[in-house]
Amino acid sequence: MLYDIVEAKYIGAYKLKVVFEDNKQGIIDFSHYPDKGGVFEKFRDIAFFKNFTVSKELGTIVWNDEIDIAPETIYERC
DSSP states (O other), X not given: OOOOEEEEEXXXXXXXXXXXXXXXXXXXXXXXXXXXXXXXXXXXSHHHHHOXXXXXXXXXXXXXXXXXXXXXXXXXXX
């Protein structure tokens, strides 16, 4: 089953607290993402990382309308 992210809050370093539509909550640490390379290298700039939104259309977290991570991936890591 797929659940959308309805809320996300930056809590420090590369960590976000997320809330899903089924009320599941968790803290996700994205600190390893810059090492993945590609578009995720932009996360090396913490100001860029902190500048995210929750897309109601996609149901996930989006950075600058160019980077998103599947909500099921985030849900699993919660």
